Amino acid sequence: xxxxxGLLSLTLCAPVMAQEQGFFEDSSTxxxxxNYYFNRDFRDSGAPKSKVDEWAQGFILKFNxxxxxxxxxxxxxxxxxxxxxxxxxxxxxxxELLPVRSNGRAADNxxxxxxxxxxxxxxxxxxxGELMPDVPVLRYDDGRLLPQTFQGAMLVSKEIEGLGLQxxxxxxxxxxxxxxMQDLSSWAVPGVTSDRFNYAGAEYRFNQQRTxxxxxxxxxxxxYQQSYFNLxxxxxxxxxxxxxxxxxxxxxxxxxxxxxxxxxxxxYGLLSAATGGHTVYLGLQKVSGDTSxxxxxxxxxxxxxxxxxxxxxxxADE
Numbered sequence: 001x002x003x004x005x006g007l008l009s010l011t012l013c014a015p016v017m018a019q020e021q022g023f024f025e026d027s028s029t030x031x032x033x034x035n036y037y038f039n040r041d042f043r044d045s046g047a048p049k050s051k052v053d054e055w056a057q058g059f060i061l062k063f064n065x066x067x068x069x070x071x072x073x074x075x076x077x078x079x080x081x082x083x084x085x086x087x088x089x090x091x092x093x094x095x096e097l098l099p100v101r102s103n104g105r106a107a108d109n110x111x112x113x114x115x116x117x118x119x120x121x122x123x124x125x126x127x128x129g130e131l132m133p134d135v136p137v138l139r140y141d142d143g144r145l146l147p148q149t150f151q152g153a154m155l156v157s158k159e160i161e162g163l164g165l166q167x168x169x170x171x172x173x174x175x176x177x178x179x180x181m182q183d184l185s186s187w188a189v190p191g192v193t194s195d196r197f198n199y200a201g202a203e204y205r206f207n208q209q210r211t212x213x214x215x216x217x218x219x220x221x222x223x224y225q226q227s228y229f230n231l232x233x234x235x236x237x238x239x240x241x242x243x244x245x246x247x248x249x250x251x252x253x254x255x256x257x258x259x260x261x262x263x264x265x266x267x268y269g270l271l272s273a274a275t276g277g278h279t280v281y282l283g284l285q286k287v288s289g290d291t292s293x294x295x296x297x298x299x300x301x302x303x304x305x306x307x308x309x310x311x312x313x314x315x316a317d318e
Contacts, residue, residue, distance in 0.1 A: 023075060026066025034058035036145050038095040053092035054106060057084045058145040073120040079130065080113040081146045083177075096177045097145045110179045114149055124157040135166060136228055136247075137199050137218035139300040143309065144176045148298055151181060152197075167200040175298045185297040186223050189259040194221045197296060201228075210234050222255035224262045224294040228303075243272035245305060251294040264289035264316065268305030285313060292316050 040052040059082040067073025085098055088106040098106040114130025130149050132140040141148040152170030172181040183193035201216035214230040231246045246269050253262035268285035285306040287293050293314035295301060301312035 022066045022069045022073065024066065028062075028064050030060075030062045032058075032060040032062075034060065034145060036097055038097055038144075040095065049091065049094065051092055052095045053087075053089075054085075054095040054097050055087040056097045056145050057086055058082070059084075060146065067118075067120050071121065075118045075120070077116045077118060077127070077129075078114070079149070080111070082109065082111040083145045084109045095144075099177050099179070110177070112146075112149070112174055112179045114151075123159045124155070126153065126155050128153040131170075133168065133170065135168075135199065135201060135216070136214065136230060136303045137201070137216050137226055138170070138197065138296055139302055141176050141298055141300040143300065146176055148176045149174045162205045164203045164205075165201075166203075168198070170197045171195060173296070173298060184220060186220060186259060187295050187297050187299075188224075188262075188292055190297045192223065192258045194223050194258070196221045203230075207233075219254055220294070220296060222258045223253070224251055224259075225254045226251050226294055239275050241274045243274065245270040245272075247303065247305065249293060251289075251291070262291050262294060264291045264293060266293045266304070266314065270305035287314055287316060287318050290316065292318075 035057050037055045038052065042050055042052075061080045063076075063078045065075040065077065067075045083098060085106055085108050088098065090104040093100050093104060093106040099110050100106055116127045116129030116131055118125060118127040120126075130151055131154060132147055132149055133154060134140060138150075140150065150170040151172040152168060154168035155166065157165040170184065173184055174181050183195060184197050185191065185193045197218065197220050199216065199218040201214060203212055203214040205212045210233060212230075212232040214228070214232075216228040216230075218226045218228075227250045229248045231244070233244045235242045247267070249264070249266040251262055251264045251266070253260070265288045266285070267288075268283065270281060270283040272282075273280050283305045285304060293301075293304070293312075295314075301307045301314060304312045304314060306313050
């Protein structure tokens with residue numbers, strides 16, 4: 001299998017003029033233009049298609065307000081997205097740049113928009129609405145034309161210096177090549193759905209911000225539970241900066257176990273050495289147990305040490 005990917009992005013940023021102290025003063029509007037060509041050549045015998053070959057243009061407009069003045073600050077974040085087909089065919093569709101219709105042809109265009117209300121009290125922030133979570137146990141996917149989004153709520157609190165607390169719940173998801181919201185599911189069995197994903201976590205930075213430890217727990221209701229432990233460290237040595245990213249996942253089935261028995265342990269270590277604009281990585285990852293590493297369907301696996309564009313090597317015993 002051979003992959004060819006062409007990606008050109010242009011971001012335009014424009015500050016919004018202040019009309020009300022805080023809300024508009026700290027707001028921003030960003031427009032991202034993303035031109036994406038994707039070619040995948042299937043060499044395996046028995047493949048349903050000889051190749052996937054599509055070209056599309058994406059438009060991603062984001063508005064993020066500041067907060068209104070006062071003890072409790074209020075604000076709003078909004079996103080609007082449009083994907084336009086430039087080239088595709090029924091024989092070569094399926095790159096996930098665009099939705100595919102029942103006749104096998106890619107849609108000419110697709111779009112979606114969402115809004116999230118937010119509130120801030122001291123160093124604690126709550127958001128409710130359409131969000132793009134980026135926490136170790138749930139990372140939105142942005143590997144195609146338009147990013148994946150979720151509907152739900154999240155809380156971030158940094159009241160104590162060096163300590164960050166996070167929690168949230170998501171009920172619905174819109175995949176990267178979809179205009180619709182749908183129920184949540186797992187990568188292991190995408191056809192079995194759940195009505196919510198819950199998570200909570202704590203991260204503590206110390207040692208002059210060079211070291212971070214994290215503890216997280218997540219639940220895709222009636223499908224799986226997941227615990228995650230993480231250590232990050234960076235150590236300057238002369239012109240070099242040495243880094244370590246160590247992580248350990250524990251997965252098990254939850255509630256009525258709709259996809260059956262779940263039991264896995266995933267450990268990884270990613271070491272790095274950086275100087276100037278260059279970084280060298282050395283990684284090792286191992287999935288043990290009866291099942292694969294668990295994650296929400298459509299989400300990114302970039303928490304894992306060996307995650308890359310073609311895969312994250314997270315199958316059972318991989």
